[in-house]
Amino acid sequence: MRLVIQRVAFATVKVDGEIKGEIGKGLMILVGVENGDRREDAEWLAAKAAKMRIFPDEDGVMNKSVIDAGGDILAISQFTLTASTAKGNRPSYIRAAKGEEAKNLYEYFCSRIEKEIGKNVERGIFGADMKVELLNDGPVTIIIDSRLRE
Numbered sequence: 001m002r003l004v005i006q007r008v009a010f011a012t013v014k015v016d017g018e019i020k021g022e023i024g025k026g027l028m029i030l031v032g033v034e035n036g037d038r039r040e041d042a043e044w045l046a047a048k049a050a051k052m053r054i055f056p057d058e059d060g061v062m063n064k065s066v067i068d069a070g071g072d073i074l075a076i077s078q079f080t081l082t083a084s085t086a087k088g089n090r091p092s093y094i095r096a097a098k099g100e101e102a103k104n105l106y107e108y109f110c111s112r113i114e115k116e117i118g119k120n121v122e123r124g125i126f127g128a129d130m131k132v133e134l135l136n137d138g139p140v141t142i143i144i145d146s147r148l149r150e
Contacts, residue, residue: 001041001105002081004030007054007140011074013124014131021122026071028134031109032081033102034095034147041146042109049073050116054140062140067117075113076124076132077106099127 011028013021029049054062055069066073079102083091097105103126114121124130 001034001037001045001109001146002032003045003049003142003144004078004081005049005052005054005142005144006134007137008074009135009137011132011134013074013076013122014133015125015128020125020130021074021076023072023074023122025069025137027066027073028132029073029075029113030078030081031075031106032078033097033105034082035097037097037105037146039105039108042105043112044149045144045146046109046112046116048144050113052142054142072119072122073113073117074122074124075106075110076130077102077126103127 006028008023008026008028010024011022012019027049050067051065053065055064055066055071057063079093079096080091082096083093084095085091096102106126110121110123
């Protein structure tokens with residue numbers, strides 16, 4: 001599984017012009033699920049993202065997690081994070097997990113990060129054409145891949 005984590009001042013996701021998820025200060029997380037990913041990957045990533053110290057403390061040092069900062073999370077499924085770009089100019093998505101498998105792991109990730117932060121996580125609609133708007137704060141953008149733990 002791959003995450004793109006962005007520290008945001010706000011973020012919203014719309015489907016067909018209707019807001020489906022919205023947060024103020026917090027993290028907007030794009031979630032990509034690959035073939036072979038397991039619940040253990042989702043658990044590790046949820047804990048890592050929830051505890052990542054990328055919010056400023058009183059001295060302006062990135063020393064607080066989203067939990068410490070009282071922020072919220074918006075999680076969006078995004079199969080294009082699994083793209084292989086090694087050959088040619090057209091990305092290949094052959095590594096992307098198939099529909100139900102990917103949806104189940106995305107939902108499991110969301111439930112695990114909710115447990116980590118102790119509140120609901122806003123979400124997009126799995127598989128929908130979504131419009132995401134955000135204001136990246138910093139900017140701070142972190143990429144985490146569960147297959148690159150060491």
